[in-house]
Amino acid sequence: xxxxxxxxxxxxxxxxxxxxxxxxxxxxxxxxxxxxxxxxxxxxxxxxxxxxxxxxxxxxxxxxxxxxxxxxxxxxxxxxxxxxxxxxxxxxxxxxxxxxxxxxxxxxxxxxxxxxxxxxxxxxxxxxxxxxxxxxxxxxxxxxxxxxxxxxxxxxxxxxxxxxxxxxxxxxxxxxxxxxxxxxxxxxxxxxxxxxxxxxxxxxxxxxxxxxxxxxxxxxxxxxxxxxxxxxxxxxxxxxxxxxxxxxxxxxxxxxxxxxxxxxxxxxxxxxxxxxxxxxxxxxxxxxxxxxxxxxxxxxxxxxxxxxxxxxxxxxxxxxx
Amino acid sequence: xxxxxxxxxxxxxxxxxxxxxxxxxxxxxxxxxxxxxxxxxxxxxxxxxxxxxxxxxxxxxxxxxxxxxxxxxxxxxxxxxxxxxxxxxxxxxxxxxxxxxxxxxxxxxxxxxxxxxxxxxxxxxxxxxxxxxxxxxxxxxxxxxxxxxxxxxxxxxxxxxxxxxxxxxxxxxxxxxxxxxxxxxxxxxxxxxxxxxxxxxxxxxxxxxxxxxxxxxxxxxxxxxxxxxxxxxxxxxxxxxxxxxxxxxxxxxxxxxx
Numbered sequence: 103x104x105x106x107x108x109x110x111x112x113x114x115x116x117x118x119x120x121x122x123x124x125x126x127x128x129x130x131x132x133x134x135x136x137x138x139x140x141x142x143x144x145x146x147x148x149x150x151x152x153x154x155x156x157x158x159x160x161x162x163x164x165x166x167x168x169x170x171x172x173x174x175x176x177x178x179x180x181x182x183x184x185x186x187x188x189x190x191x192x193x194x195x196x197x198x199x200x201x202x203x204x205x206x207x208x209x210x211x212x213x214x215x216x217x218x219x220x221x222x223x224x225x226x227x228x229x230x231x232x233x234x235x236x237x238x239x240x241x242x243x244x245x246x247x248x249x250x251x252x253x254x255x256x257x258x259x260x261x262x263x264x265x266x267x268x269x270x271x272x273x274x275x276x277x278x279x280x281x282x283x284x285x286x287x288x289x290x291x292x293x294x295x296x297x298x299x300x301x302x303x304x305x306x307x308x309x310x311x312x313x314x315x316x317x318x319x320x321x322x323x324x325x326x327x328x329x330x331x332x333x334x335x336x337x338x339x340x341x342x343x344x345x346x347x348x349x350x351x352x353x354x355x356x357x358x359x360x361x362x363x364x365x366x367x368x369x370x371x372x373x374x375x376x377x378x379x380x381x382x383x384x385x386x387x388x389x390x391x392x393x394x395x396x397x398x399x400x401x402x403x404x405x406x407x408x409x410x411x412x413x414x415x416x417x418x419x420x421x422x423x
Numbered sequence: 424x425x426x427x428x429x430x431x432x433x434x435x436x437x438x439x440x441x442x443x444x445x446x447x448x449x450x451x452x453x454x455x456x457x458x459x460x461x462x463x464x465x466x467x468x469x470x471x472x473x474x475x476x477x478x479x480x481x482x483x484x485x486x487x488x489x490x491x492x493x494x495x496x497x498x499x500x501x502x503x504x505x506x507x508x509x510x511x512x513x514x515x516x517x518x519x520x521x522x523x524x525x526x527x528x529x530x531x532x533x534x535x536x537x538x539x540x541x542x543x544x545x546x547x548x549x550x551x552x553x554x555x556x557x558x559x560x561x562x563x564x565x566x567x568x569x570x571x572x573x574x575x576x577x578x579x580x581x582x583x584x585x586x587x588x589x590x591x592x593x594x595x596x597x598x599x600x601x602x603x604x605x606x607x608x609x610x611x612x613x614x615x616x617x618x619x620x621x622x623x624x625x626x627x628x629x630x631x632x633x634x635x636x637x638x639x640x641x642x643x644x645x646x647x648x649x650x651x652x653x654x655x656x657x658x659x660x661x662x663x664x665x666x667x668x669x670x671x672x673x674x675x676x677x678x679x680x681x
Contacts, residue, residue, distance in 0.1 A: 196585070208558035213642040215642060217549070233548070238650075239449070242645045243645070291590075379653075401659055401678075409663045
């Protein structure tokens, strides 16, 4: 039987939703499941991992893993994978996963597909698809070698199953690599936002030129607070210096596919549409009834975003609270 | 000390993508190719390193079909790179083979202090080559970098992660650094720069003469598909207040997303 190894990210003692998505897919495949989790408190995950069908857990319950360091992580994770030689590795396309797994792929001489949006493990097969050109099209990925195949999945693309029963999970220790490091994390400066990153957000509220000025992004923040959403932006307002680049949605920013995407005062340049058209439901608000954004939208309102957004905030507040 | 900057040519962001006849790639007819936008930040940073005396030589390097690669390398030369290397290769090489070929070509040039790349290319968005290159060369890496400070044998970089959080990372040189938007403001090529670039020789290397080859390809993109057509948009009529109330109702009852 072949093996699937899931790299399981966690925070505050709980597996992240993206990890549950991967474990659910692995469990349904009927293959042997290994999990790797690194950081203080990893040992506390054993019960959760057991409920998701993990046969063997490789846990680095060590403060040396609390802050992501590519050198430390690529050695620790790479060593486990090199020894275990799983057929498939699943990781989430988070900032960590995107950075770490290409390096591990090089180390293991493995094929890698980043930022995948479709995964099918049925019948011992491995089928994945991913967006190309920021979503202007999609492609399947053929793995040409029989070596380990690494799949980095975009969060929110797969269902999460319920915890079921309990496997007797075998636990192995992952030691922190010893030796001098050429990569040192000197400081972590926390951002102002406590919200989910755009790439993980389930709801995104984005603003463009139609917001008129940077101060009006506060309206989007308020709407986002009501919906539990993350705020994004178009390239035009990022280039104008209204908001930082990490908020940019589009081909030269982040490619996103949330359940709900609200575009306020965004006309819809082709590179923006490429970055968000995979969203399940798209709401567009624009003064110009001919704006290209309406071609991709599910629902459209022709109107001034500055008038409509606060009304939406009030309306959703009534509905949700 | 030498600084290498790895660049890729990608379809302009305004390009409408058409699928190739065999379904395993895009139709490149009529595509306008540009330097990958994130690579522009890498080129700018390399040139600034030389201008401030932190490097002696900037070498731009690229891999792909020769004619297209040369055009992008000319742009880098016109911006101010000193030399350029073109690795002539097929259209659809994967990240693994690309990184391996780049590593072999860079190693053949002798010592290097730093390798700059864009954080990702906006065509396949794999964000893989920088990290793989670092692994193949046995040096540290950091990507999504918006600030670099230089010391003698190390650099301190800032990496942007989730929620606007920044990690301050110290790398012992040599290292591979993947540039993000915000690192600098890339210059435009000046007319004298363009004239000068035309006279420079681009060193051409056939990929099969490097310590790699098509046999090393790990993955291939196949079965390209355009996204399914979206159903027509439902425009919600009425004044702002009425439309908003109706929208909330539709999102809850019809789309069931809130």
